[in-house]
Amino acid sequence: MRLFAWLVSLLPFGRWKPRDIPGCLAVLPVVRAQLREVAQQVEQAVVSVCGNFTGIADRSRKAVDKTAELLGGGQEEQDATVERSIETSRATIAALLDRLERAGKVSAMVVSRMEQVEHAVAGIESLLLELQKIAFSNKLVALNAKIEAVHVGQLGSGFEVVADEISRQGDRSNELAEAIGQRVREMRDRVNGAAHDLRTVAAEDREKLVESRNEAEGALDMLRSVHQRARDSLAIMASENTQLAGQISEAVVGLQFQDRTAQCIAHVVEALEKVERNLGGRSHSSLAMSPQVPESGRSLLDDVSQAYTMESERTVLTRSLSVPQDVPAGGDIELF
Amino acid sequence: MARTVLIVDDSASIRQMVAFTLQQAGFAVLVGCNGEDALQKLENQRVELIITDLNMPVMDGIAFISQLRRRPATRYTPVLMLTTESQMEKKQQGKAVGATGWIVKPFHPGKLLDVIAKVLP
Numbered sequence: 001m002r003l004f005a006w007l008v009s010l011l012p013f014g015r016w017k018p019r020d021i022p023g024c025l026a027v028l029p030v031v032r033a034q035l036r037e038v039a040q041q042v043e044q045a046v047v048s049v050c051g052n053f054t055g056i057a058d059r060s061r062k063a064v065d066k067t068a069e070l071l072g073g074g075q076e077e078q079d080a081t082v083e084r085s086i087e088t089s090r091a092t093i094a095a096l097l098d099r100l101e102r103a104g105k106v107s108a109m110v111v112s113r114m115e116q117v118e119h120a121v122a123g124i125e126s127l128l129l130e131l132q133k134i135a136f137s138n139k140l141v142a143l144n145a146k147i148e149a150v151h152v153g154q155l156g157s158g159f160e161v162v163a164d165e166i167s168r169q170g171d172r173s174n175e176l177a178e179a180i181g182q183r184v185r186e187m188r189d190r191v192n193g194a195a196h197d198l199r200t201v202a203a204e205d206r207e208k209l210v211e212s213r214n215e216a217e218g219a220l221d222m223l224r225s226v227h228q229r230a231r232d233s234l235a236i237m238a239s240e241n242t243q244l245a246g247q248i249s250e251a252v253v254g255l256q257f258q259d260r261t262a263q264c265i266a267h268v269v270e271a272l273e274k275v276e277r278n279l280g281g282r283s284h285s286s287l288a289m290s291p292q293v294p295e296s297g298r299s300l301l302d303d304v305s306q307a308y309t310m311e312s313e314r315t316v317l318t319r320s321l322s323v324p325q326d327v328p329a330g331g332d333i334e335l336f
Numbered sequence: 337m338a339r340t341v342l343i344v345d346d347s348a349s350i351r352q353m354v355a356f357t358l359q360q361a362g363f364a365v366l367v368g369c370n371g372e373d374a375l376q377k378l379e380n381q382r383v384e385l386i387i388t389d390l391n392m393p394v395m396d397g398i399a400f401i402s403q404l405r406r407r408p409a410t411r412y413t414p415v416l417m418l419t420t421e422s423q424m425e426k427k428q429q430g431k432a433v434g435a436t437g438w439i440v441k442p443f444h445p446g447k448l449l450d451v452i453a454k455v456l457p
Contacts, residue, residue, distance in 0.1 A: 260420055
């Protein structure tokens with residue numbers, strides 16, 4: 001702006017001083033080069049910003065897509081997703097608990113059968129008792145028969161033998177009944193023991209089954225809750241991604257200022273070229289330090305360059321003047 | 337298979353912004369920096385849509401579209417002009433050489449995609 005104001009101040013009213021024209025001709029190429037450099041830097045900056053936008057948008061979209069895929073599952077049935085894993089776990093646990101419950105029912109059936117055996121055993125014992133009573137009665141009968149045989153005398157000797165045999169049979173029956181009774185008692189004790197153990201185990205299993213079912217349901221409910229929270233977060237992410245895309249779109253609209261600015265600057269550069277030609281210049285750089293440039297041109301250039309505050313401005317100036325440039329020592333940061 | 341769009345503009349930032357908008361919408365893109373460069377790119381690749389600037393060095397948009405309409409492969413390819421020009425005379429010129437549509441910069445990505453949806457079958 002300072003340069004343009006200075007140029008305008010020279011214009012008119014027909015008061016051109018001949019020594020100023022060479023000065024203007026010296027400065028114009030530098031001004032054009034500065035303008036082109038500005039346009040180029042702005043374009044590079046905008047290209048870099050757009051590149052970053054592309055990266056931001058891509059990363060955001062990929063994060064949402066990957067999370068959605070994990071939570072919701074892909075096209076293949078074999079994909080391991082959280083939703084499917086929860087359902088599979090629930091079904092597996094339910095099947096396992098069902099089997100345990102059936103096993104419990106089988107145990108209860110066995111216990112019931114054992115109780116039936118126990119009743120049957122009690123029945124056998126009462127029959128054995130009856131048998132023992134019969135054996136005792138037979139022994140009494142045999143004793144009475146022997147007594148009668150003695151009363152009868154010698155004629156009763158055969159009868160005495162029969163009585164003795166009956167008595168012996170009675171003893172034998174008694175012994176057998178005792179032995180059978182012993183075995184039956186042993187069997188009854190074993191059956192009782194087994195039934196008691198099964199009842200105890202079945203009761204414990206039932207209790208543990210209920211406990212396990214509750215724990216499993218609790219774990220699955222928690223997993224489902226976490227999954228739902230993840231889905232909610234995904235929905236928020238997707239919404240924010242949409243908003244981000246909208247904001248990036250607005251930024252893209254804003255950044256297109258660069259194109260209009262570049263065209264404006266190009267038109268200004270063209271106008272300056274015309275001004276230079278009009279003033280009698282050759283419309284290219286590398287004029288200022290030639291022996292033909294008058295002192296006024298050099299002083300104008302010095303005046304212009306004193307306003308520079310950046311290395312890039314001085315670089316354009318020296319490039320325009322085709323003077324070998326001093327390489328600046330160090331970079332943008334220097335500690336003292 | 338993604339549809340391909342050719343973007344022709346001498347401004348690198350505009351090419352980038354249009355490419356970004358189209359790629360986000362699932363298009364594949366091809367770029368050229370002026371009409372002549374774009375015609376060379378079209379020798380080896382078929383595109384479904386062309387978006388071109390008007391004012392470009394070497395070959396401007398009007399000359400470029402004229403060339404496109406002379407070639408069998410691109411005679412009926414939709415061509416949108418994307419330019420800062422809004423004068424009626426320029427628009428008439430574009431229409432006369434065979435442009436399908438005219439969009440004045442700056443473009444809004446959403447609206448650009450709406451226009452593309454209208455011109456592409």
